[in-house]
Amino acid sequence: MGTDEQPVAGRGRRGPYAAGQARRQAIVDEALAVFSRTGFRGGSLREIAKRVGVTPAGLLHHFADKEELFAEVLHQRDEKVRAAAGDPAEHTLLEQARRVVAHNRTSRGLTSLYAIVSAEATDPEHPSHEDFAARYRDRAAEAEEILRRGQADGEVRADIDPANAARLISAVMDGIQLQWLLDDSVDMIALFEEFTAGYLLPGAPDRG
Numbered sequence: 001m002g003t004d005e006q007p008v009a010g011r012g013r014r015g016p017y018a019a020g021q022a023r024r025q026a027i028v029d030e031a032l033a034v035f036s037r038t039g040f041r042g043g044s045l046r047e048i049a050k051r052v053g054v055t056p057a058g059l060l061h062h063f064a065d066k067e068e069l070f071a072e073v074l075h076q077r078d079e080k081v082r083a084a085a086g087d088p089a090e091h092t093l094l095e096q097a098r099r100v101v102a103h104n105r106t107s108r109g110l111t112s113l114y115a116i117v118s119a120e121a122t123d124p125e126h127p128s129h130e131d132f133a134a135r136y137r138d139r140a141a142e143a144e145e146i147l148r149r150g151q152a153d154g155e156v157r158a159d160i161d162p163a164n165a166a167r168l169i170s171a172v173m174d175g176i177q178l179q180w181l182l183d184d185s186v187d188m189i190a191l192f193e194e195f196t197a198g199y200l201l202p203g204a205p206d207r208g
Helices: 003-042 045-052 066-085 093-105 108-120 129-152 162-182 188-200
Strands: none
Touching (some): 003 108, 045 066, 066 093, 093 108, 093 129, 093 162, 093 188, 108 162, 129 162
16 A cells, blocks of 8 residues: 555544544534423433434434433533633623623523523432532632622622622522523513622612
């Protein structure tokens, strides 16, 4: 075999890998559509496989079970939200939150998925129960620390409890998103701006 044939062979080896990655991503995309409509428990691997055009056995070639597939859907959702929030070194917590709210308005499927599954996960027997509990704990802890720094810099009002405010930010974001999913005339960005101006920013009405 001549040396000029080696690159062709290399391309041949990459072809099946690229095709496999494309099929794996197609499975994740269809799983998002199914899970965001029915939740984790209602989502059927058979339905997902049919939408992709593979057999259930073919789907399980890429993901060991529904839990692994769902974990990948959530992972990709988290990556998109993280990218939307921007670099914490360049944006304050409130600016990151605003950017996430704006992003969620453009990705109804992901927003619906998170709303449905976070509610399902309140059941201690749900496979994502511990994961979602940890998500909220970790997010609150990170937000609390950033809020404390914001208070020290004068960017956040000094008379609020950062631990309580951190939980409230998540509660408000989740509540606004739920209302928007039920009625898309709800302006999530305007409502979140109203919350931050009236509660978190310096100059908001004195809580005393």
